[in-house]
Amino acid sequence: MRNLIRENLVYPQEALQKGIVGTVSLKYTIDHKGNVTDTHIIAGLGYGCDEEAERLVRLFKFEVPKTRGVKVTFHKEIHVHFRLPKKKPLPQKPIAQYVYSPVSTSSKPVERGYSYTLTITPSDNAKKSDDTSGKRTIDETSK
Secondary structure, three states: OHHHHHHHOOOOHHHHHHOOOEEEEEEEEEOOOOEEEEEEEEEOOOOOHHHHHHHHHHOOEOOOOOOOOOOOOEEEEEEEEEOOOOOOOOOOOOOEEEEEEEOOOOOOOOOOOEEEEEEEOOOHHHHHHOOOOOOEEEEEEEO
16 A cells, blocks of 8 residues: 555655645545445645645555445544655766876977876865866876
């Protein structure tokens, strides 16, 4: 039952925007065929959470025990918990970038020479304590 709730729960947009979390308590009735026929909210949250909890409970299907031909209805209670979804971490930018290219700054052919550019971007903690520019570039040319 918990897996069914976890897989089918759609957090209401209004509750998500306002950061509503909590628990909706419901009573529901199961008919002789195992279907949920009636739901009643005992304690709700509002902002669309109550309606979503009712929708989830109506998805339930139960196996009803044999009762010797007597059609029996069952009454149960459930608590549906609404918790804000966890935010996925954003991919981090690379800390260092290394560029390697042949030197071709003049029109004369160069026998041998390469340019190296190394850009280092400090992390947030290093930015606060190190420097304010945020980037360091080291250019080296060897011939």
